[in-house]
Amino acid sequence: MTDSGELADFRHEVEQWVRATLPPKWLAAIESGDPGDPALTDPEATRTWFEAVSRRGFTVPHWPPEYGGAGLDAEHGAVVRSVLAHYRADLPIRHFVPITLVGPGLISWGTAEQRARYLPGIISGADMWCQLFSEPGAGSDLASLATRAVATDDGHWIVNGQKVWSSFADQSRYGLLLARTDPERPKNAGITCFLLDMRAPGVTVRPLRQLTGSEHFCEVFFDNVMVPDSARLGPVHEGWRVALSALDAERSGLSGGSEVAVVALEPVLALARETGGWQEESMRDRLAALIATERALALTTLRSRVRTKDSDATGSITKLVQSELSQRIAEIRFELAGPRAAYWDDTSAIVPEPGAEPVSAEAYALLDSRRLTIAGGTSEIQRNIIAERVLGLDREPDPNRGRPWRELRRG
Numbered sequence: 001m002t003d004s005g006e007l008a009d010f011r012h013e014v015e016q017w018v019r020a021t022l023p024p025k026w027l028a029a030i031e032s033g034d035p036g037d038p039a040l041t042d043p044e045a046t047r048t049w050f051e052a053v054s055r056r057g058f059t060v061p062h063w064p065p066e067y068g069g070a071g072l073d074a075e076h077g078a079v080v081r082s083v084l085a086h087y088r089a090d091l092p093i094r095h096f097v098p099i100t101l102v103g104p105g106l107i108s109w110g111t112a113e114q115r116a117r118y119l120p121g122i123i124s125g126a127d128m129w130c131q132l133f134s135e136p137g138a139g140s141d142l143a144s145l146a147t148r149a150v151a152t153d154d155g156h157w158i159v160n161g162q163k164v165w166s167s168f169a170d171q172s173r174y175g176l177l178l179a180r181t182d183p184e185r186p187k188n189a190g191i192t193c194f195l196l197d198m199r200a201p202g203v204t205v206r207p208l209r210q211l212t213g214s215e216h217f218c219e220v221f222f223d224n225v226m227v228p229d230s231a232r233l234g235p236v237h238e239g240w241r242v243a244l245s246a247l248d249a250e251r252s253g254l255s256g257g258s259e260v261a262v263v264a265l266e267p268v269l270a271l272a273r274e275t276g277g278w279q280e281e282s283m284r285d286r287l288a289a290l291i292a293t294e295r296a297l298a299l300t301t302l303r304s305r306v307r308t309k310d311s312d313a314t315g316s317i318t319k320l321v322q323s324e325l326s327q328r329i330a331e332i333r334f335e336l337a338g339p340r341a342a343y344w345d346d347t348s349a350i351v352p353e354p355g356a357e358p359v360s361a362e363a364y365a366l367l368d369s370r371r372l373t374i375a376g377g378t379s380e381i382q383r384n385i386i387a388e389r390v391l392g393l394d395r396e397p398d399p400n401r402g403r404p405w406r407e408l409r410r411g
Protein backbone atom coordinates (compact mmCIF):
# COMPACT_ATOMS: atom_id res chain seq x y z
CA MET A 1 0.00 0.00 0.00
CA THR A 2 1.45 3.42 -0.86
CA ASP A 3 0.78 6.58 1.14
CA SER A 4 -0.10 9.83 -0.51
CA GLY A 5 0.70 13.47 0.25
CA GLU A 6 1.25 14.31 3.88
CA LEU A 7 1.34 10.65 4.96
CA ALA A 8 4.13 9.91 2.44
CA ASP A 9 6.12 12.89 3.77
CA PHE A 10 5.61 11.59 7.30
CA ARG A 11 6.84 8.10 6.29
CA HIS A 12 9.94 9.70 4.78
CA GLU A 13 10.53 11.69 7.98
CA VAL A 14 10.22 8.55 10.16
CA GLU A 15 12.54 6.60 7.82
CA GLN A 16 15.14 9.37 8.03
CA TRP A 17 14.91 9.34 11.81
CA VAL A 18 15.23 5.54 11.99
CA ARG A 19 18.24 5.50 9.64
CA ALA A 20 19.96 8.28 11.61
CA THR A 21 19.25 6.69 15.00
CA LEU A 22 19.63 2.92 14.51
CA PRO A 23 22.98 1.57 15.74
CA PRO A 24 25.18 1.64 12.56
CA LYS A 25 26.01 -2.10 12.72
CA TRP A 26 22.31 -2.89 12.89
CA LEU A 27 21.54 -0.74 9.84
CA ALA A 28 24.43 -2.36 7.94
CA ALA A 29 23.10 -5.84 8.83
CA ILE A 30 19.64 -4.94 7.52
CA GLU A 31 21.08 -3.57 4.30
CA SER A 32 23.25 -6.67 3.83
CA GLY A 33 20.03 -8.77 4.00
CA ASP A 34 21.52 -11.35 6.39
CA PRO A 35 18.70 -12.22 8.85
CA GLY A 36 21.11 -14.14 11.11
CA ASP A 37 23.53 -11.21 11.63
CA PRO A 38 24.25 -11.00 15.41
CA ALA A 39 24.07 -7.19 15.24
CA LEU A 40 20.28 -7.58 14.96
CA THR A 41 19.96 -9.25 18.36
CA ASP A 42 22.80 -7.59 20.30
CA PRO A 43 21.29 -6.87 23.77
CA GLU A 44 23.17 -3.60 24.30
CA ALA A 45 22.13 -2.25 20.88
CA THR A 46 18.54 -3.35 21.54
CA ARG A 47 18.49 -1.53 24.90
CA THR A 48 19.93 1.70 23.43
CA TRP A 49 17.50 1.52 20.53
CA PHE A 50 14.50 0.96 22.83
CA GLU A 51 15.47 4.05 24.85
CA ALA A 52 15.78 6.16 21.68
CA VAL A 53 12.39 4.96 20.39
CA SER A 54 10.88 5.72 23.79
CA ARG A 55 12.29 9.28 23.90
CA ARG A 56 10.75 9.94 20.46
CA GLY A 57 7.33 8.66 21.71
CA PHE A 58 7.39 5.80 19.18
CA THR A 59 7.10 2.97 21.74
CA VAL A 60 3.41 3.88 21.89
CA PRO A 61 2.89 6.29 18.98
CA HIS A 62 -0.87 6.63 19.57
CA TRP A 63 -0.71 7.37 23.32
CA PRO A 64 -1.09 10.98 24.51
CA PRO A 65 2.27 12.77 25.06
CA GLU A 66 1.56 13.18 28.80
CA TYR A 67 1.84 9.39 29.14
CA GLY A 68 4.96 9.14 26.95
CA GLY A 69 3.36 8.60 23.53
CA ALA A 70 3.69 10.67 20.36
CA GLY A 71 -0.02 11.63 20.26
CA LEU A 72 -0.41 10.32 16.68
CA ASP A 73 -3.67 9.27 15.05
CA ALA A 74 -4.21 5.70 13.84
CA GLU A 75 -2.90 6.23 10.30
CA HIS A 76 0.31 7.97 11.42
CA GLY A 77 0.79 5.39 14.18
CA ALA A 78 0.48 2.64 11.55
CA VAL A 79 3.18 4.34 9.46
CA VAL A 80 5.54 4.38 12.46
CA ARG A 81 4.91 0.67 13.12
CA SER A 82 5.40 -0.31 9.50
CA VAL A 83 8.69 1.63 9.18
CA LEU A 84 10.01 0.06 12.39
CA ALA A 85 8.97 -3.40 11.13
CA HIS A 86 10.65 -2.77 7.77
CA TYR A 87 13.97 -2.01 9.53
CA ARG A 88 13.49 -5.02 11.84
CA ALA A 89 13.56 -2.39 14.55
CA ASP A 90 10.16 -2.98 16.16
CA LEU A 91 10.18 -3.56 19.87
CA PRO A 92 11.18 -6.95 21.27
CA ILE A 93 8.23 -9.36 21.62
CA ARG A 94 8.95 -9.83 25.32
CA HIS A 95 7.77 -6.24 25.88
CA PHE A 96 4.38 -7.05 24.35
CA VAL A 97 2.64 -7.52 27.71
CA PRO A 98 3.77 -4.25 29.35
CA ILE A 99 3.20 -2.11 26.26
CA THR A 100 0.02 -3.66 24.87
CA LEU A 101 -1.80 -4.86 27.99
CA VAL A 102 -0.52 -3.23 31.14
CA GLY A 103 0.00 0.31 29.79
CA PRO A 104 -3.56 0.72 28.44
CA GLY A 105 -4.86 -0.92 31.64
CA LEU A 106 -3.03 1.67 33.76
CA ILE A 107 -4.30 4.53 31.60
CA SER A 108 -7.92 3.30 31.84
CA TRP A 109 -8.00 2.03 35.41
CA GLY A 110 -4.89 3.22 37.27
CA THR A 111 -4.62 5.99 39.87
CA ALA A 112 -2.40 9.01 39.13
CA GLU A 113 0.23 7.52 41.51
CA GLN A 114 0.16 4.14 39.74
CA ARG A 115 0.57 5.75 36.31
CA ALA A 116 3.45 7.94 37.51
CA ARG A 117 5.14 4.95 39.13
CA TYR A 118 4.83 2.32 36.40
CA LEU A 119 4.36 3.95 32.96
CA PRO A 120 7.92 5.38 32.55
CA GLY A 121 9.54 1.94 33.08
CA ILE A 122 7.11 0.36 30.61
CA ILE A 123 7.77 2.90 27.88
CA SER A 124 11.55 2.90 28.22
CA GLY A 125 11.71 -0.91 28.36
CA ALA A 126 13.40 -0.80 31.78
CA ASP A 127 10.66 -2.88 33.44
CA MET A 128 9.43 -6.20 32.12
CA TRP A 129 5.90 -7.31 33.04
CA CYS A 130 4.09 -10.62 32.72
CA GLN A 131 0.40 -11.44 32.44
CA LEU A 132 -0.70 -13.65 35.35
CA PHE A 133 -4.15 -14.71 34.09
CA SER A 134 -4.22 -18.40 32.94
CA GLU A 135 -4.23 -21.25 35.45
CA PRO A 136 -4.10 -25.04 35.11
CA GLY A 137 -7.93 -25.07 35.41
CA ALA A 138 -8.70 -21.72 33.75
CA GLY A 139 -7.59 -20.91 30.20
CA SER A 140 -10.40 -20.39 27.68
CA ASP A 141 -12.78 -20.23 30.66
CA LEU A 142 -10.58 -17.67 32.40
CA ALA A 143 -13.35 -16.43 34.70
CA SER A 144 -13.27 -19.72 36.62
CA LEU A 145 -9.79 -18.91 37.99
CA ALA A 146 -9.02 -20.10 41.53
CA THR A 147 -6.03 -18.08 42.78
CA ARG A 148 -7.28 -16.40 45.96
CA ALA A 149 -6.61 -12.94 47.41
CA VAL A 150 -7.92 -12.36 50.94
CA ALA A 151 -8.04 -8.87 52.48
CA THR A 152 -6.28 -8.29 55.81
CA ASP A 153 -7.28 -5.73 58.46
CA ASP A 154 -4.20 -3.61 57.80
CA GLY A 155 -4.86 -2.77 54.11
CA HIS A 156 -3.10 -5.72 52.48
CA TRP A 157 -4.11 -8.79 50.49
CA ILE A 158 -2.71 -12.30 50.98
CA VAL A 159 -2.43 -14.22 47.70
CA ASN A 160 -2.28 -18.02 47.31
CA GLY A 161 -2.53 -20.14 44.15
CA GLN A 162 -0.88 -20.91 40.82
CA LYS A 163 -0.66 -19.45 37.30
CA VAL A 164 0.67 -21.12 34.15
CA TRP A 165 1.84 -20.16 30.63
CA SER A 166 2.99 -16.79 32.00
CA SER A 167 5.24 -15.50 29.21
CA PHE A 168 8.62 -14.12 30.35
CA ALA A 169 7.62 -14.30 34.04
CA ASP A 170 11.21 -15.33 34.87
CA GLN A 171 12.46 -11.99 33.49
CA SER A 172 9.65 -9.82 34.83
CA ARG A 173 9.84 -7.16 37.49
CA TYR A 174 6.04 -6.96 37.84
CA GLY A 175 2.98 -9.04 36.96
CA LEU A 176 -0.62 -8.13 36.11
CA LEU A 177 -2.46 -10.56 38.38
CA LEU A 178 -6.10 -11.69 38.47
CA ALA A 179 -7.21 -13.23 41.75
CA ARG A 180 -10.54 -14.28 43.26
CA THR A 181 -11.57 -11.97 46.08
CA ASP A 182 -15.17 -13.13 46.60
CA PRO A 183 -15.99 -16.82 45.99
CA GLU A 184 -19.68 -16.27 46.87
CA ARG A 185 -20.32 -14.20 43.74
CA PRO A 186 -20.74 -15.61 40.21
CA LYS A 187 -17.42 -16.52 38.65
CA ASN A 188 -16.74 -13.26 36.81
CA ALA A 189 -18.11 -10.98 39.53
CA GLY A 190 -15.68 -11.70 42.39
CA ILE A 191 -12.28 -11.14 40.75
CA THR A 192 -9.82 -8.30 41.47
CA CYS A 193 -6.76 -7.16 39.48
CA PHE A 194 -3.37 -6.42 41.09
CA LEU A 195 -0.01 -4.99 40.03
CA LEU A 196 2.21 -7.64 41.61
CA ASP A 197 5.85 -7.16 42.60
CA MET A 198 7.45 -10.36 41.27
CA ARG A 199 10.23 -10.01 43.88
CA ALA A 200 7.76 -10.21 46.80
CA PRO A 201 8.45 -13.06 49.24
CA GLY A 202 6.36 -16.15 48.39
CA VAL A 203 6.47 -15.75 44.56
CA THR A 204 8.16 -18.74 42.84
CA VAL A 205 8.72 -18.86 39.07
CA ARG A 206 9.56 -22.03 37.10
CA PRO A 207 10.28 -21.80 33.35
CA LEU A 208 8.63 -24.40 31.07
CA ARG A 209 10.35 -25.80 27.97
CA GLN A 210 8.32 -25.57 24.76
CA LEU A 211 8.10 -27.59 21.55
CA THR A 212 10.79 -25.38 19.97
CA GLY A 213 13.26 -25.93 22.81
CA SER A 214 12.94 -22.35 24.04
CA GLU A 215 11.73 -21.43 27.53
CA HIS A 216 9.44 -18.54 26.87
CA PHE A 217 6.75 -19.13 29.45
CA CYS A 218 6.57 -20.23 33.08
CA GLU A 219 4.57 -21.57 35.97
CA VAL A 220 4.18 -19.07 38.84
CA PHE A 221 3.29 -20.10 42.40
CA PHE A 222 2.02 -17.80 45.19
CA ASP A 223 2.51 -18.86 48.78
CA ASN A 224 1.05 -16.29 51.22
CA VAL A 225 2.25 -13.37 49.09
CA MET A 226 1.48 -10.02 50.74
CA VAL A 227 0.25 -7.33 48.32
CA PRO A 228 -0.49 -3.75 49.47
CA ASP A 229 -3.93 -2.38 48.57
CA SER A 230 -2.13 0.48 46.75
CA ALA A 231 -1.17 -2.17 44.13
CA ARG A 232 -4.81 -2.94 43.31
CA LEU A 233 -5.78 -1.94 39.74
CA GLY A 234 -9.41 -0.85 39.52
CA PRO A 235 -12.20 -1.44 42.06
CA VAL A 236 -12.41 -4.49 44.35
CA HIS A 237 -14.30 -7.41 42.68
CA GLU A 238 -14.29 -5.55 39.31
CA GLY A 239 -11.18 -7.26 37.96
CA TRP A 240 -13.12 -9.01 35.21
CA ARG A 241 -13.86 -5.64 33.56
CA VAL A 242 -10.16 -4.73 33.82
CA ALA A 243 -9.28 -8.14 32.33
CA LEU A 244 -11.73 -7.78 29.43
CA SER A 245 -10.24 -4.45 28.40
CA ALA A 246 -6.73 -5.99 28.66
CA LEU A 247 -7.79 -9.02 26.60
CA ASP A 248 -9.32 -6.82 23.88
CA ALA A 249 -6.06 -4.83 23.80
CA GLU A 250 -4.10 -8.12 23.62
CA ARG A 251 -6.14 -9.44 20.68
CA SER A 252 -5.81 -6.15 18.81
CA GLY A 253 -2.08 -6.08 19.63
CA LEU A 254 -1.57 -9.66 18.48
CA SER A 255 -3.32 -8.88 15.22
CA GLY A 256 -2.25 -5.25 14.99
CA GLY A 257 0.87 -6.12 13.11
CA SER A 258 -0.41 -7.04 9.70
CA GLU A 259 3.09 -5.62 9.05
CA VAL A 260 4.35 -8.77 10.77
CA ALA A 261 2.71 -10.92 8.11
CA VAL A 262 4.18 -8.75 5.33
CA VAL A 263 7.63 -9.08 6.85
CA ALA A 264 7.21 -12.88 7.03
CA LEU A 265 5.57 -13.19 3.60
CA GLU A 266 8.13 -11.28 1.53
CA PRO A 267 11.03 -13.73 2.16
CA VAL A 268 8.71 -16.67 1.38
CA LEU A 269 7.81 -15.15 -2.00
CA ALA A 270 11.53 -14.58 -2.66
CA LEU A 271 12.22 -18.22 -1.69
CA ALA A 272 9.48 -19.40 -4.08
CA ARG A 273 11.16 -17.53 -6.95
CA GLU A 274 14.63 -18.78 -5.96
CA THR A 275 13.64 -22.45 -5.66
CA GLY A 276 11.32 -22.52 -8.68
CA GLY A 277 8.31 -23.24 -6.43
CA TRP A 278 6.61 -20.24 -8.02
CA GLN A 279 6.46 -22.17 -11.32
CA GLU A 280 4.33 -24.96 -9.85
CA GLU A 281 0.67 -24.28 -10.38
CA SER A 282 -0.62 -25.57 -7.05
CA MET A 283 2.12 -23.75 -5.10
CA ARG A 284 1.41 -20.55 -7.03
CA ASP A 285 -2.29 -20.83 -6.11
CA ARG A 286 -1.41 -21.23 -2.43
CA LEU A 287 0.99 -18.28 -2.53
CA ALA A 288 -1.63 -16.15 -4.30
CA ALA A 289 -4.12 -17.04 -1.54
CA LEU A 290 -1.56 -15.93 1.07
CA ILE A 291 -1.03 -12.61 -0.70
CA ALA A 292 -4.79 -12.00 -1.04
CA THR A 293 -5.39 -12.85 2.64
CA GLU A 294 -2.52 -10.62 3.75
CA ARG A 295 -3.89 -7.67 1.73
CA ALA A 296 -7.42 -8.17 3.11
CA LEU A 297 -5.96 -8.39 6.62
CA ALA A 298 -3.90 -5.22 6.16
CA LEU A 299 -6.95 -3.27 4.96
CA THR A 300 -9.21 -4.62 7.72
CA THR A 301 -6.56 -3.79 10.34
CA LEU A 302 -6.21 -0.27 8.97
CA ARG A 303 -9.98 0.19 8.90
CA SER A 304 -10.29 -0.98 12.50
CA ARG A 305 -7.59 1.48 13.58
CA VAL A 306 -9.24 4.39 11.79
CA ARG A 307 -12.89 3.55 12.50
CA THR A 308 -13.08 3.25 16.25
CA LYS A 309 -16.84 2.66 16.01
CA ASP A 310 -16.32 -0.85 14.60
CA SER A 311 -17.48 -3.74 16.73
CA ASP A 312 -15.16 -4.52 19.64
CA ALA A 313 -14.85 -7.98 18.09
CA THR A 314 -12.71 -6.63 15.22
CA GLY A 315 -9.63 -7.64 17.21
CA SER A 316 -10.95 -11.23 17.22
CA ILE A 317 -11.38 -11.21 13.44
CA THR A 318 -7.90 -9.86 12.72
CA LYS A 319 -6.27 -12.04 15.44
CA LEU A 320 -7.91 -15.16 13.96
CA VAL A 321 -6.89 -14.34 10.39
CA GLN A 322 -3.38 -13.22 11.24
CA SER A 323 -2.52 -16.23 13.41
CA GLU A 324 -3.82 -18.74 10.85
CA LEU A 325 -2.14 -16.83 7.99
CA SER A 326 1.18 -16.80 9.85
CA GLN A 327 0.94 -20.58 10.35
CA ARG A 328 0.31 -21.12 6.63
CA ILE A 329 3.29 -18.88 5.78
CA ALA A 330 5.53 -20.95 8.10
CA GLU A 331 4.26 -24.24 6.59
CA ILE A 332 4.88 -23.11 3.00
CA ARG A 333 8.30 -21.71 3.93
CA PHE A 334 9.26 -25.11 5.39
CA GLU A 335 8.01 -26.90 2.26
CA LEU A 336 9.79 -24.54 -0.15
CA ALA A 337 13.09 -24.84 1.71
CA GLY A 338 13.08 -28.61 1.01
CA PRO A 339 15.91 -30.71 2.49
CA ARG A 340 17.64 -27.59 3.85
CA ALA A 341 14.84 -27.35 6.45
CA ALA A 342 15.66 -30.81 7.78
CA TYR A 343 19.49 -30.74 7.41
CA TRP A 344 21.40 -27.72 8.61
CA ASP A 345 24.98 -26.81 9.24
CA ASP A 346 26.45 -24.95 12.21
CA THR A 347 26.10 -21.58 10.56
CA SER A 348 22.40 -21.85 9.71
CA ALA A 349 21.17 -23.56 12.91
CA ILE A 350 19.23 -21.80 15.65
CA VAL A 351 19.88 -22.81 19.26
CA PRO A 352 16.69 -21.59 20.96
CA GLU A 353 18.05 -21.85 24.50
CA PRO A 354 21.50 -22.70 25.89
CA GLY A 355 21.63 -26.50 26.01
CA ALA A 356 18.65 -27.00 23.64
CA GLU A 357 18.87 -28.98 20.37
CA PRO A 358 19.86 -26.90 17.32
CA VAL A 359 17.19 -26.58 14.66
CA SER A 360 16.94 -25.02 11.17
CA ALA A 361 15.39 -21.55 10.92
CA GLU A 362 12.53 -22.98 8.84
CA ALA A 363 11.82 -25.81 11.31
CA TYR A 364 11.97 -23.35 14.21
CA ALA A 365 9.48 -21.02 12.49
CA LEU A 366 7.14 -23.94 11.75
CA LEU A 367 7.18 -25.26 15.33
CA ASP A 368 6.99 -21.78 16.82
CA SER A 369 3.94 -20.88 14.72
CA ARG A 370 1.81 -23.49 16.54
CA ARG A 371 1.51 -21.18 19.56
CA LEU A 372 -0.14 -18.41 17.53
CA THR A 373 -3.62 -19.98 17.42
CA ILE A 374 -3.56 -20.62 21.20
CA ALA A 375 -1.95 -17.56 22.85
CA GLY A 376 -4.28 -14.64 23.51
CA GLY A 377 -7.34 -16.91 23.14
CA THR A 378 -7.60 -19.92 20.82
CA SER A 379 -9.06 -19.79 17.30
CA GLU A 380 -12.17 -21.61 18.56
CA ILE A 381 -12.72 -18.92 21.18
CA GLN A 382 -12.22 -16.13 18.58
CA ARG A 383 -14.84 -17.85 16.39
CA ASN A 384 -17.23 -17.97 19.36
CA ILE A 385 -16.71 -14.23 19.98
CA ILE A 386 -17.28 -13.43 16.29
CA ALA A 387 -20.39 -15.63 16.22
CA GLU A 388 -21.90 -13.91 19.25
CA ARG A 389 -20.74 -10.29 18.91
CA VAL A 390 -20.57 -9.84 15.12
CA LEU A 391 -23.03 -12.34 13.67
CA GLY A 392 -25.49 -12.04 16.57
CA LEU A 393 -25.85 -15.80 17.05
CA ASP A 394 -27.10 -17.22 20.35
CA ARG A 395 -24.67 -17.23 23.30
CA GLU A 396 -22.95 -20.50 24.07
CA PRO A 397 -25.06 -22.38 26.68
CA ASP A 398 -23.53 -22.20 30.17
CA PRO A 399 -25.41 -24.20 32.83
CA ASN A 400 -23.35 -22.44 35.53
CA ARG A 401 -24.24 -18.88 34.53
CA GLY A 402 -25.14 -16.79 37.58
CA ARG A 403 -24.22 -19.45 40.16
CA PRO A 404 -21.70 -18.57 42.90
CA TRP A 405 -18.12 -19.58 42.01
CA ARG A 406 -17.88 -21.62 45.24
CA GLU A 407 -20.72 -23.89 44.07
CA LEU A 408 -19.06 -24.42 40.67
CA ARG A 409 -16.00 -25.77 42.41
CA ARG A 410 -18.09 -28.22 44.43
CA GLY A 411 -20.15 -29.21 41.37
Ligand SMILES: Cc1cc2nc3c(=O)[nH]c(=O)nc-3n(C[C@H](O)[C@H](O)[C@H](O)COP(=O)(O)OP(=O)(O)OC[C@H]3O[C@@H](n4cnc5c(N)ncnc54)[C@H](O)[C@@H]3O)c2cc1C
Binds near residue numbers: 217
Ligand atom coordinates in the same frame (compact mmCIF):
# COMPACT_ATOMS: atom_id res chain seq x y z
C1 LIG B 1 2.78 -18.98 23.55
C2 LIG B 1 1.75 -18.77 24.62
C3 LIG B 1 1.89 -17.72 25.49
C4 LIG B 1 0.96 -17.53 26.50
N1 LIG B 1 1.18 -16.49 27.38
C5 LIG B 1 0.31 -16.33 28.40
C6 LIG B 1 0.58 -15.31 29.37
O1 LIG B 1 1.57 -14.59 29.30
N2 LIG B 1 -0.26 -15.18 30.40
C7 LIG B 1 -1.39 -15.96 30.52
O2 LIG B 1 -2.14 -15.75 31.47
N3 LIG B 1 -1.67 -16.94 29.63
C8 LIG B 1 -0.82 -17.13 28.58
N4 LIG B 1 -1.07 -18.13 27.65
C9 LIG B 1 -2.20 -19.03 27.87
C10 LIG B 1 -3.33 -18.89 26.88
O3 LIG B 1 -4.08 -17.73 27.11
C11 LIG B 1 -4.17 -20.16 27.00
O4 LIG B 1 -3.36 -21.25 26.60
C12 LIG B 1 -5.42 -20.12 26.15
O5 LIG B 1 -6.32 -19.17 26.63
C13 LIG B 1 -6.11 -21.50 26.09
O6 LIG B 1 -6.32 -22.00 27.36
P1 LIG B 1 -5.87 -23.49 27.75
O7 LIG B 1 -4.47 -23.67 27.29
O8 LIG B 1 -6.17 -23.71 29.19
O9 LIG B 1 -6.77 -24.43 26.85
P2 LIG B 1 -8.33 -24.91 27.13
O10 LIG B 1 -9.07 -23.71 27.56
O11 LIG B 1 -8.21 -26.05 28.09
O12 LIG B 1 -8.75 -25.36 25.72
C14 LIG B 1 -8.41 -26.65 25.19
C15 LIG B 1 -9.05 -26.76 23.80
O13 LIG B 1 -10.50 -26.68 23.93
C16 LIG B 1 -11.01 -25.64 23.09
N5 LIG B 1 -12.12 -24.97 23.77
C17 LIG B 1 -12.16 -24.57 25.07
N6 LIG B 1 -13.34 -23.96 25.34
C18 LIG B 1 -14.05 -23.97 24.18
C19 LIG B 1 -15.34 -23.48 23.81
N7 LIG B 1 -16.11 -22.84 24.70
N8 LIG B 1 -15.75 -23.65 22.52
C20 LIG B 1 -14.96 -24.27 21.61
N9 LIG B 1 -13.72 -24.77 21.91
C21 LIG B 1 -13.27 -24.61 23.17
C22 LIG B 1 -9.85 -24.68 22.91
O14 LIG B 1 -10.00 -23.92 21.71
C23 LIG B 1 -8.66 -25.64 22.86
O15 LIG B 1 -8.53 -26.15 21.55
C24 LIG B 1 -0.17 -18.36 26.63
C25 LIG B 1 -0.34 -19.43 25.72
C26 LIG B 1 0.61 -19.63 24.74
C27 LIG B 1 0.43 -20.78 23.78
